[in-house]
Amino acid sequence: xxxxxxxxxxxxLFAVATRIGRHFGLIPIVSQLLLAxxxxxxxxxxxxxxxxxxxxxxLVSPSWLKNxxxxxxxxxxxxxxxxxxxxxxxRQSLKIALPSFGIPxxxxxxxxxxxxxxxxxxxxxxxxxxxxxxxxxxxxxYLRHINYPPAATRRLVQTxxxxxxxxxSLFAFAQGSLHLSSLLLxxxxxxxxxxxxxxxxxxxxxxxxxxxxxxxxxxxxxxxALIFGIGYLLCMAALKLPLVLPLQAAWMxxxxxxxxxxxxxxxxxxxxxxxxVMDSLSWAQLGALLVFPIASKLLGNWLxxxxxxxxxxxxxxxxxxxxxxxxxxxxxxxxxLLLQQQLISPALYFALMLxxxxxxLLPALAGVHRIPSQVAAPARSSSxxx
Numbered sequence: 001x002x003x004x005x006x007x008x009x010x011x012x013l014f015a016v017a018t019r020i021g022r023h024f025g026l027i028p029i030v031s032q033l034l035l036a037x038x039x040x041x042x043x044x045x046x047x048x049x050x051x052x053x054x055x056x057x058x059l060v061s062p063s064w065l066k067n068x069x070x071x072x073x074x075x076x077x078x079x080x081x082x083x084x085x086x087x088x089x090x091r092q093s094l095k096i097a098l099p100s101f102g103i104p105x106x107x108x109x110x111x112x113x114x115x116x117x118x119x120x121x122x123x124x125x126x127x128x129x130x131x132x133x134x135x136x137x138x139x140x141x142y143l144r145h146i147n148y149p150p151a152a153t154r155r156l157v158q159t160x161x162x163x164x165x166x167x168x169s170l171f172a173f174a175q176g177s178l179h180l181s182s183l184l185l186x187x188x189x190x191x192x193x194x195x196x197x198x199x200x201x202x203x204x205x206x207x208x209x210x211x212x213x214x215x216x217x218x219x220x221x222x223x224x225a226l227i228f229g230i231g232y233l234l235c236m237a238a239l240k241l242p243l244v245l246p247l248q249a250a251w252m253x254x255x256x257x258x259x260x261x262x263x264x265x266x267x268x269x270x271x272x273x274x275x276x277v278m279d280s281l282s283w284a285q286l287g288a289l290l291v292f293p294i295a296s297k298l299l300g301n302w303l304x305x306x307x308x309x310x311x312x313x314x315x316x317x318x319x320x321x322x323x324x325x326x327x328x329x330x331x332x333x334x335x336x337l338l339l340q341q342q343l344i345s346p347a348l349y350f351a352l353m354l355x356x357x358x359x360x361l362l363p364a365l366a367g368v369h370r371i372p373s374q375v376a377a378p379a380r381s382s383s384x385x386x
Contacts, residue, residue, distance in 0.1 A: 002052055006059055007266070013039065014262035026364070027145060028257045029138050029328045033357040036265040041274045048270075056270040067220070069267055072260035074216040074225070076333050079256065081168065081229040083136045083161045085237045092311075093155055096304035097162040100324055103300035104131040107292055115288050116348070123343045125174055129167040130334060130352055131293040132300075134160040138328030138360060152311035156323060159304075164330055165230070171334075172226035186224045189214050190231025193239055207236055208244040226337075261329070268336045268349060277347040289351040294359050297325045322363045327356035 014032055017039070021031025048054055060066075108131030112124035139160050143153045176183030192214065193207050211232050218225040236243060245252050281289075301321035311320075335352055338344040344352075 002054060003059055003062060003065075006048065006052070006054065007065070007263075010040070010266045011259065011262050013043075014265075015258060018257060027138070027141050029135075029141075029261070030357075030360055030364070032257075032261055032265060033328070033332075033353075033360060036269050037354055037357050040266060040269045041272070044270060045274065056272065059270050060267055065267075069263060070220045071216055072263045073333070073336065074212065074219045075260050076256065076264065076329065077219070077225060077229060078212050078215050079252075080136060080164070080330055080333060081226075081233055082243045083157075084165055084230060084233040085243050087161050087165065087237070088158060089162075090155075090158065092308040093158040093162060095308040096155075096159040096301070096324070097166075099304040099307070100134070100159065100297070100300040101132045101163045101166055103303070104293060104296040105129065107131055107296035111288055111292050115285055120343070122174055123338075126171060126334075126338050126343055127348070129171055130331065130338075131296060132163060133167050133327065133330050133334060134163045134297075134324055135326050135328030135330040135360070136160045136164055137330075139323060139326045142323065142326060142363065149312050152315060152320075155308075155311050156320060159324065167334075168226050169230055172224055172230060176224050176227055183224065183227060186218060186226075186228035187231055189218065189228050190235060193232065193235040193241065197239055202241070204242050205244045207241055209246060211236075211243070212246055261332070264336055265332060268332075268339055268353075271339075272346040272350050274350065277350045280345065280347040281351060286351055289348070290355050290358065293352070293355050294325060294362070297359070298322070301325060319363075319366075322366055325359050325362060327359045331356040 014035060017031045017035040018028045021028065021034070044056065048059075060069075105128045108128030109124060111131070112119070112127035116124075116127070136157065140153070140157050143156065148156075173183070176186075192210050196202070196207060196210070211229070214232070215225055215229055217223075218228045233243065247255065298321050301324040302317055305317045305320050305324075310317075331352070335344070335349055335356075339346070339349045
């Protein structure tokens with residue numbers, strides 16, 4: 001009963017934090033990250049552990065909770081990967097994406113190899129990818145929130161899709177290379193749209209329901225959900241089939257913000273002992289994990305945006321570099337995936353969660369809440385970059 005009460009309390013706290021955040025102009029994921037990074041560890045330390053006599057391991061032990069976690073994880077992962085189907089390659093987005101991915105990825109690999117304790121090569125690869133990732137859903141919401149020009153929004157979102165597709169694909173195939181069955185079974189499931197097409201079943205809703213249902217199955221049975229999800233959506237894109245959400249957009253948003261994101265954040269955070277985290281990471285390592293991902297990502301963004309040229313007259317490379325550094329939901333899902341598979345330590349999880357919060361807050365802290373007035377005419381050269 002106490003475990004059920006705790007999870008109900010967590011959902012209520014996230015709802016309150018989201019409501020308060022909206023009052024101050026914060027998008028929901030920022031409020032949720034603030035609560036998860038600072039509020040939940042404090043709650044565990046001052047109340048849950050000493051007075052309720054409950055540890056993090058006990059709080060995540062019920063089987064019903066693990067099933068609910070699988071559903072929530074599949075929902076959020078499916079939502080992130082669904083952007084793959086909307087990918088439209090263009091030269092300018094590719095120019096931005098190459099250094100925006102490459103520079104932080106190399107920096108992350110170097111940090112993992114030289115500054116962090118010895119770990120498997122797959123864990124080092126994952127750290128490099130975490131340095132490079134950009135949060136597609138949060139970036140889009142932020143751009144819409146500040147009324148960014150549609151063409152510039154499309155270019156930045158397409159860049160983020162390219163970066164994230166590269167990150168997820170590299171990790172999925174690197175992980176699958178270790179166990180052939182974990183590669184072949186998800187790839188076979190990803191071919192379901194082709195089978196349905198041969199059978200004459202072309203309804204987008206049927207394909208979409210199959211996607212979300214099999215994603216839950218893949219996550220539950222610890223198959224490679226990434227390979228399945230990416231492959232399935234690439235098949236749908238090749239067949240020119242749209243992805244139809246299983247619920248209306250408004251209900252999906254409420255389900256994600258009200259249940260799925262709070263559950264996933266809480267599931268990861270409560271398993272972490274903040275004191276042991278601080279003991280296992282030196283100040284130099286913690287500083288590197290907070291500074292290097294953001295600095296290398298900003299440098300890559302800056303170079304890529306300079307290479308591609310301005311998207312509109314008055315566009316600022318500095319603003320857009322900050323925007324492409326937003327982490328948010330994509331980083332959370334990736335971190336939880338790595339933590340559940342024990343590919344990263346709780347200390348690394350907490351440090352990179354804190355980094356993701358800072359990176360997501362940076363645009364707001366830097367005052368990126370409005371855009372220049374000259375947004376109508378597209379820029380013809382990169383001379384307008386500032």
